Amino acid sequence: MREKLIEKGLLLVAFSAVAMIFLIAYLIFREGVPLVAKVGVWDFIASTRWAPSKGSFGILPMIVGSLEVTLLAVIIGATLGLSCAMFLAEFAPRWSVRILKPMIELLAGIPSVVYGFIGVVVLIPFIRRTFGGPGFSVLAAAIILGIMILPTVIAISLDALNAVPPLYKEGSLALGATRWQTLHRVVLPAARSGIIAAFILGMGRAIGETMAVIMVAGNALTMPTSLLQPVRTLTSNIALEMGYASGDHQAALFATGMVLFVIIAILNTIALVIARPRT
Amino acid sequence: MDSKLSTLDPLNPRPLEPSLPKLETRNSKLETQNLNVFYGNFQAVKSVSIAFPCKAITAIIGPSGCGKSTLLRSLNRMNELVDGARIKGTILLDGSDIYRLSVLELRKRVGMVFQRPNAFPLPVFDNIAYGPRIHGTNNGSELQAIVERCLRSVHMWDEVKDKLNDSALRLTDEQRQRLCIARMLAVEPEVLLMDEPCSALDPIATLRIEDLMRSLKEKYCIVIVTHNMQQAARVSDYTGFMLLGVLKEFGTTKQIFTTPRETDTENYISGRFG
Structure with missing residues (x-):
């Protein structure tokens, strides 16, 4: 009972x-x-024109902005994250894994406003000095997001690498393969679906992130044509305007959320399909 | 009987104490001298001196945990994958210390087949071509020839010649174990180490793999670890019996199974323990 x-x-x-x-x-x-x-x-x-007070509701620049920032963030986060996971899984001595893994997990616990703050104080001036432009840009947002998705990418791809049966590794080493050959010819292909899932889940995180992006992206309402130009993402748009929107304007922000919802649903579905173990 | 055997036998039957005269190694491909293997503080193999002859199958038998797999894995330095593993003593391949070779070169010359068939999750062709590729053979027709030759030597070519691009994971357990043997042959090893190669297979498949081993011994020095005594009796020419890390007895398979000198050996092969 x-x-x-x-x-x-x-x-x-x-x-x-x-x-x-x-x-x-x-x-x-x-x-x-x-x-x-x-x-x-x-x-x-x-449509590229967003002027809610005049009845124009085109969100294309923001869709493009979101996708551009996200894609670049995933490229950065995937490269760093997978390298890190490969090091932890295959090369790092055990004591260093014990130190590094919790520290990486700590990265996920830092509030996004802190990432944004560091972006404003360190990254923006750096980009302005080095590449010119206002500093607030696609590039700045992508770098911050790339770092923010690292814990997700590392944790999930590390799990995928560790889930590869040690038998495969032994089989390769016993044929006289080096550890690197074993990693990139046997372990990585065997872990491929999990690694791709890690990238896609990282992508989902990046596209949904708001606060840090608002702080460093510049939020201009133009079609981003250069990585050094300011950009507004779908999430930023909602967060920036919800406070004073009403009527159709408010409904348009909900509709922006709808588009975001659909994009993330598609990404997660792809991740689930790819990560499904093949028979 | 005893004395006659040890003169016929090219190998010293009881090479336990280091003070014994040096082993007769004229005919041996691979041998250990006074080998000790440790995992941390645990000693898994104790002062084992054994010589594995060319063109013959040597079986190592003994109960679980007797150190037979550890002995086998130290011959191609696979034991080093375990943290805290170290060895004391000498292992000679063609009379020279294996530690003078790079570990990659050693593993190329001393191949290994594992207990569970560990075909890579790659197409059949890529499984066999794996070894040649990592050792620098990239020529397509050359690889094609190697794949065919190796699959033929494990009597599998006709079965899979139309499935070379299928994933190896679709094969049966027996086919995958044959594939693993073929994959090992593709790097042209001199010694084949087999760690319980049939324990995941059914009895019929086991007999067929044993037939394969008999045909391979024409060319190779084969060492097989097994806890299946019938298998050792059926397939091997020489047998070593290990207990608690010590090589208790070594001799021709016929002698070990008909007139064992040690009571431990007799008790084990007659099924009184193990």
Whole structure:
């Protein structure tokens, strides 16, 4: 009897988490869909003019901005993160793994506003001095995001590398392969799906990040044509304008969230499909 | 009987004490002299001196934990993958210390097959071509020839010649173990070490792998570790019996299984323990 009660209780709690997702999706779509219907899907996602007070709701520059920042962030984060995971999995002495792993996990615990702060104080002046431009830019946002997704990329790709059966490694070493040959010819291909999942989940984190991006991206409402130009992302747009928006403007921000929601859902689905163990 | 055996046998039957005269090594490909292997403070192999002859199969038998796998793995330095592993003593390949070779060169010359068939999750072709490729053979037709030759020598060519681009993981356990043997042959080793190569296979597959081993011994020095005594009796020419890290007895398989000198050996092969 008591067993049953606990079981049912846990089931309820588990489902309430799922219910939350549906509730959020429902609220966003309820506010967003009517506006998109009014403006037209194509005009909403493919027009470059965003002037809510004049009735123009084109979010293309922000879609492009989000994707550009995210892609570059993933390139940075994936390169650093995978290298780090490979080192930890194959080359690092055990004592250094014991120190490095918790420190990397600590990186995930730093509030994003702190990343943004460091970006403003250190990175922005550096980019301004080195490459010119205002400093607040696609590049700055991508670098900050690239560092922010490191813990995700490292943790998941490290798990993927460690999950490769040691038998494969032994088989390769026994044929006279070096540790590097073993890593890149046997271990990496065997861990490929997990590593790709790590990149995609990192991508999901990068595209959803808001605070740090607002602080370093410059948030200009133009189509970003250079890495050194300021850019506004979908998340920044919502956070910056929600405070004073009303009516259609507010609905348009919900619709922006809708687009973001769909992009992230697509990314997560891809990650799940790729990470599924093949038979 | 005893004295007759030890004169016929090119190998010293009881090379336990270092004070014994040097082993007769005229015919041996690989030998250990007074080998001790440690994992941290635990000594897994104690003063083992054994010589493995060319073109013959030598079986190492003994109960679990007797150090037979450790002995085998120290012959191609695979024991070093375990943290805290170290050895004391000498291992000679063709009469020269294996530690004078690079570990890569050693493992190329002394190949190994594992207990569980560990074909890589790659196509059949790439599995065999793996060794030649890492050692610098990249010519397509050359690789093609190697793959065919190696698959033929494990009697598998006709079965898989149309499946060379399929993943090796789709093969049966027996086929994968054959593939692992073929993969090892592709780097042209001189010694084949086999660590319980049939323990994951059914009895029929086991017999077929044993047939394969008999055909391979024409060219190679084969050392097999097994806890299956019938297998040792069926397939090997020489047998060593290990217990608690010590090589208790070594001789021709016939002698070990018919007239063992040690009571431990007799008890083990007659099934009284192990």
